[in-house]
Structure formats: C-alpha cells, structure tokens
Amino acid sequence: MWSMIFVSSLSLGSFYTLVALGFALIFGVTRNFNLAHGELVVLAGYVSYWLWKMWAFPFILTFPAAVLVSLVICLGLERLFARLHEPLALNSIVLSFGVAVVIQNSMLFLFSGNYRLIRIPVLSRGFHLPGLYISYTQITLLGSSLIILFLLYMLMYRTYLGKAMRATIQDKDAAAMAGINVSAMGTLAFCIGALLIGLAGPLYGCIHYLYPSSGQEATLVAVTITIFAGVGRLSGIILAGWILGLAESFTVVFFGVSWREMVSAVLLLALLYFRPHGILGHGER
Amino acid sequence: MENDKKTMNFLTAKNRLNKSKTHWIGLFLGFMLFFALPLLVQSNHYILQVFTHALLLAALALAWDLLGASGSISLGHAAFFGAGAYASALLGLDLGLSPWATIPLAGLIATGLGLIMGLICLRLRGAYFALATLAFVEIPWVITDNWDSLTRGSLGLVGISGLPSIRIHGFHVDFGSSIVVSYYLIFAYFMILLGLVAFVHQSNIGLALQAIREEEIAAEAVGIHVNGYRLLSLLMSAFFTGVCGACYAHLVRYIEPGLVYGLHFSAVPMIFAICGGRLTILGPAVAAMVLYPMDQFVFHPLLPAGHEFLYGAVLILAMLFMPNGFWGRLRNAS
C-alpha cells in the first residue's frame, strides 16, 4: 500500500506543481496574485472537454485550443492588473477575485452546472508491477508535468531571456536599472503562465470533475505551493507540490476523501502562521 | 494611497452629516421608503422577498465592513455566515430552542470562530491576511460536511423553523407567517446594525481603527493597542455576520454546506463594501440595496444561469475606476 500512496502522491504532486507554476511565475515577476488562476485552469479544462466531447477532437489536439483561450484571457488580465494602484498585492487579489466570479458565472452560462469528466479510455488502464499498480493517468500526469518543468527550467536557467526573468523576480527596480524591460517581462510571464494553465487544464479535467466553482480548489493549491516555495526557486515549487501531493494522499487514505479539500487550506494557514511576513520574508527592519 | 488621502474620514463625514441637512433628509426619506415598502408594493410576495434579502445582505455588508474599517480585507466571511446559519438551525432542530435564543447564540458561536481566525490571521497584513481568510473558510466547511452525526453532512438541513411569533399582552405577531413581518424584522435588524456601525465609527474605536488603517506604525507609537483593536473589529464583524447567517437560515428554512459556506457569502459582502465605499458608513448598505435587486429583477430573468457575473463585473469596474466606491466618490465630489 505504501508504494501505491507513494506513486499516487508523486504523480499528483507533480501535477500540482504544474498547476501552481503559472501562478507562481506571474506572482514572481509582477507581484500580482491572480486568484482567478483556478478558474482559468478549469476553463481550459472545459474547452478541452467541449472539443473532445462535442466535436470529437483527439484529446491531444485540444491542448492548443485550451492554451489559446487562456492566453487571450491572461493578456486581458494583464491589462487590468496594469491599471491597479498600490498596494498592488492586495488590490490584485480583490480584482482577480472579481474576475474569478465573472469566469465562474460565464462557465455556468456556457457549460451549465453539471459535473464533467474527460474520460480517455486508454488512460484509465494501467499495468502491474510487483506489488504495485500504476495507471496510465498517473504516468501521463507525472511524465507531462516533468517534461514541462524541464522545459521551463531550460528556459529560466539556460537562456538569456530566462536570466532577465529571474533578475526581474529577484529585484524589479534593479532589473529595470540594468536595462531589462520589466513590463515586457511581465507580459512574458503572463504568456508563459497562460501556456502553463492551458496545458494543466485538460489534464485537470482528466482527474477532477469539472464544474463552474471547482476552480477555487486549484487556486488554493497554487497559492499554497507558491507561499511554501517562495518566489524564484523552481526546485522549491516541485518540492512543495510533492509535499502537498503526499499530504493529500495520506489524508485520503487515513481520513477519507472528503477531508482532502481541507489539506491545502490547513497547510496554507500553517505556513502563513509561521511565516507571517509571507513569501518575501522581510522580517524586522 | 493618493485617493485614501483625499478621502475624508469618518469623523469629518459625521461632521458633514451634522452640517448638511440634505444628508439627514436623504437618510430620513430612505428610511421612510423602506418602512413603507410593503404598502407601496401591496405586499407583493416576490418583491418583498427580494428586498428582505437585500436588507439582509446590506446588514452582511455592514458587518463585513466592521472588519474592513481596520484596513483588513476578508475573503472568508462565509465561515462566520455558515457557522451562524448551522448553529442557529441545529440549536433549534436538536434542542428545540426558540430562534430568539438561537440567533444570538449563533452570533456568539461565530464570534468564537472569529477568535480562532484572529489567533491565526491577525499577525498577517494586507494580501496575506486576505489569502489566509480565503483558506480559513475551508475548515468549518469541511468539518460541517464531514460531521454527519451532528450536521447531517452534505445533505443539508431541512425543516428549520421559521422566524417565530411573539405575544405581548395578547397582541400576537407571527414573524414566520408572512413575508411582511419577516421583512420588518430584518429591517429592524439592519437599522440596529446601522446605528451601531455609525456609533462605532464616531467613537474612539473608530478613531483607533482609522489610525491603524492609515499608519499602523504611528498608531502603535501613540499608544493604540493595534492587534487588540484589530481583534475587536474582527470579533464584532464575526458576531453580526453570524447573526446574518442565522437569520438567513430561518428565512430560507433550508441550508446545506455549499450554500452557506460557499464563495457567494464571502464574495458578496466584500463586493458590496468595496463598490459602495468601504471607508464610508452607508456605502456598503447602499450598494447592497442597489445591486441585489438589480441582480434579481434584471439579470436573473435575462440570464438564469450565470446572472451573478454582475457582482464580479461591478467589482472589477470599482477596483479600476472608483477605488473609494461610488458612495465615497459621491462624497468627495460634493
């Protein structure tokens, strides 16, 4: 049983990392909290579901469409965020909360309140290893998350552009003074964030029921992981994702599936309690 | 920030109210309008029902803004609302207590929950406080969902008693029987809360909260117990939010976890307060009175699914164009 828990938390955790990445990147570069993040993930899931179910698209071909939709919305969101006044972090929370309400209700209008799940026959199968059953869903989640993470890592740590992004994450003003176009970095962060959301959404639809208000959970996951990891450390985000995945798997096994929703909330509260100054961790002085 | 500076504070607002008779006349006319509403609409059940809820939501927004006055934005007031609703309903169903007893008790239970939230969240500021409150709702929600033996879990509670009747010297008023009486009861609660909020704002508590909101470091340096006052405002806010939840339970007579703990009752008071002007006394209430009937009479018939996008849209517009809310803007202009 332990190995089963381990495998499922590894795949779930990697997927959570993927879900959180877009949020963390946007926050890191622009210092905007995008509380509509989960709604965007669910919307991307709906787009994929709709194309797959109604138009019989091959599942893999729904990804570009999902990315496109989230890209358009994220760029709009970026324009909205750009108009906010200080305090930026708090105002971005309130604004994106409004955006989340709008997206939720639009999804209710477009897709109704029914529960939807993307059921790909191949993915529901699996194979046995000694003492262990692994489903193709788990393989897909783990594999795609790790591949995307690797690509993002290459972008952030092996290219000039990535260097500029990391500089902006560390210190916006200093980066601007060093000649980095900080606002272009912000736009880029929203684009990459949208790409990540568009990739995460359809996968989300394979393992979670989609319904208009289901995005809150994904938002909470993203917030928790980002706060846990702090900004600017990819490895921290992966670690945080795995820990959250592990905590959820354990909770499901020992307390039951209905307690799972509380895990990320309790983790987030505990994190904030012990690091009251938040991610950036400015203590005294 | 610049706009905050331009905003006149509560005390001057009050002085202005005293000075300008127009405000008092406006207030009086508003009161008379709502007082006479059942006559005006000839006790039309549907219209009265909408306005009863509008008044309840206005009270909820006022309660939210008791915390808002300390500069904190809560995204988790559904925790208190839901706890109040469940507490009052269960005390009535399981112990057979009258709503007159269970509604205040529900307020106290919500206050207890507020104390727990305070212990966890009061060390946080701004964005992190807001995120913590967002996460905090999950705790009472999931507990209510899972504690089947007490709460009937996700099935919800049915058969909650309506608002009760009272007899004074043979004079009999049954609050549950007609929407008119329910309307007046909620109206009375709203007026009491409004008076209380106005009192708090012009008292030393209001002065301390304003100081904390505007310059916390200076506030503590001149002898204001910052976290004491922040806790006080949170507890008051939690109490009245709990009472609102309890009233809601007895008004609707059916509750389930997703209904009372859901995003709706966290979002709506915040949206009303921010759109109306969270640094004003009346703003949040006025916003509720305008937006909820607009939602119910205009948007609901047009868009049965998704009509609440209105709330999100007005919040976005308010954040972009009117950081002080329309009431605050009105006052700045005058």
Next chain:
Amino acid sequence: MILLRLKSLNKTFNHFCALTDIDFSVGEGEIVGLVGPNGAGKTTLFNLISGRYKPSSGNILFKDIDITHLKPHAICRLGISRTFQSSRPFPGMSVLQNVMVGHVFGKRSSLHSRPENKQAAKELLDIVGIAHKADAPAGRLTLSEQRRLDLARALATRPKLLLLDEVAAGFSPVLVKQAVELINRVRKRGVTLLIIDHFLNLSLKVSDRLLALDHGEKIAEGPPHVVMRNPEVLRAYLGLRHESERD
C-alpha cells in the same frame, strides 16, 4: 535621577550587528543628542527604546521599570513617545484629529471629554506653530509641517521622555532656529529629550550631553564640545573609515 537606562543592549539583524553593547543612561530633564554617521544605529536604538524592535540581548529600564519586552503602545502609555525620521501622519484625518489621537490613546487615564481633548490639541498645535492648519487633511501638509505635526502628536501623549528622530534635517537656518526655540519650549513642559541629529545642526545648540555612535558601537559620550573633539568622532564623521551602506 535616571529616567532611562540602557544595559548592554545588542541588536542583530540576520547575523549583522546593528548595535553592540550599548550602555547609557539619560537623566530626568536632560536633553541628549544622539549623533553619528549614516548607519551608526541611531534609529535602530530608537526602535528598540520605543518597542518596535526587540533587542537581541540586554535590557531597557524606564523609571526603573523593565520595558524591554513591552509592546510599543504599552511603552507609549508609560511615558515614552517618539517622532519618525520620515513623518507618519494619519493622512485621512485632519491635523487636529491627528493630535487628538495622541490625547485619546496616549495614556491609560486619558479618557477626557471630546471638547477638552480638542482644546488641548489646539494648544499643542499652537506650540508647534501649525494652529492655522488645524482643519487641513494631514496628508496635504508640507514636509516641515508634517514634522511639526509628528511632534505635536507625540507631545499629546504627555510623555516623560520624547525621542526626536531628525526633526531638523534639511532645515534652513531660520527653521533650525525655530526648532531650537520649540525644543526649549518642550523642555519647559518637563519633558526629557533624546534627539537624533545626524547633521549636528540642532544638538550642538540644545544638548546637555551627546552620545556618539558608529557602526553600532558607542564611541563617545559627554558634553557636546568634548565629544566633538574626540578623535574617534572626528574620524567617523570625516569618513576616514569605510562608511557602511546601511541606514
């Protein structure tokens, strides 16, 4: 009689020593100037005394009460008040209300009636010379007016000890002269003063004693003319050692 006593006070921020082993006392009725180059630890010392930061080790005694672990509001109520290097008015309140906040919350026993508070606040505004701005929003004052307001609000808490952080920095000679008069008026009210004065344009004129800090260490104390001749102080001010970048 000794009003404030600092006993081997240390403060470190993430392994960086902002203050090391400060021993010092201020007598009742004294005016003490706190001098030293940028980053010497002057404001940090104020933040420790007023309770905003907690020392890493050491004690602070005020009227023989240990206030080391008290919160800022409690310290204020015991009788220590402060102004800020960059003024922190409550921008949405009127100037008068700013001062009244000090009256209302500064002392435990201070629940006067509103009119009484108002009268006292007006008198304080008169003393600092901004009575004509009483009804203006505090956010719209000039820098010098904001500093005066800060001072009036601090005085409204009726302190025994007042910590002034750079009240006269950047002031013209005329304004400095006014500030000197102001400080003498404050002293006459029986207030002990500790004044941070980086540019030395004020403390040399009003102080009974100076305390000189550099790199978080006490390098000299005594009467102004003695301290100003101290070779360590001269060296610190003339920058013969490397100035640190901290503030």
